[in-house]
Amino acid sequence: MTAAVPAVNPVLRVAPAAPAEAAAHFRASLAFHADVSDVAAALAAGTDPGFVVVDSRSTESWDQGHVPGAVHLPTALIPEQAGDLLDPSVPVVTYCWGPGCNGATRAALALAELGYRVKEMLGGFEYWVREGFEYETWQGREHRPADPLTAPSGDGNCGC
Numbered sequence: 001m002t003a004a005v006p007a008v009n010p011v012l013r014v015a016p017a018a019p020a021e022a023a024a025h026f027r028a029s030l031a032f033h034a035d036v037s038d039v040a041a042a043l044a045a046g047t048d049p050g051f052v053v054v055d056s057r058s059t060e061s062w063d064q065g066h067v068p069g070a071v072h073l074p075t076a077l078i079p080e081q082a083g084d085l086l087d088p089s090v091p092v093v094t095y096c097w098g099p100g101c102n103g104a105t106r107a108a109l110a111l112a113e114l115g116y117r118v119k120e121m122l123g124g125f126e127y128w129v130r131e132g133f134e135y136e137t138w139q140g141r142e143h144r145p146a147d148p149l150t151a152p153s154g155d156g157n158c159g160c
Helices: 019-032 036-044 059-064 075-085 103-113 124-130
Strands: 033-035 052-055 092-095 118-122 135-137 140-142
Touching (some): 019 033, 019 118, 033 036, 036 124, 092 103, 103 118, 118 124, 124 135
Parallel strands (some): 092 118
Antiparallel strands (some): 135 140
16 A cells, blocks of 8 residues: 655745845845836826836837836847936836836846946836826827726725
């Protein structure tokens, strides 16, 4: 008779990190990433947010829609144009299409290699629109209602 092999819990197949290691990891993650709603709140405050937003997508994508006030700087052009468009003393927040695209990561890497302090906006343009924030197209400003699966109804505060 063969003994039954206990099922392995897929969540705990690899044990969680020690609390100090986890704290260091998550602290580092916050140094590298910015939340869409935090970027929107900082830009809407009406004061200098202390950073510049960079859209790293193509011109066609930019024309389709972008964060108001963002600088258009496609990733491939960063090495030759960043110095003309960005102040090296001002932190940069990059974005691309969304979570399925690593264009913002590539742009952040290119900027960091040039000496810029940089964060990546999690969710990209997709979540900017899905969370109901106004955006610009080649035709003007647009706005869609927030997707209830990505943004809370009411005051928009998710409580995180």
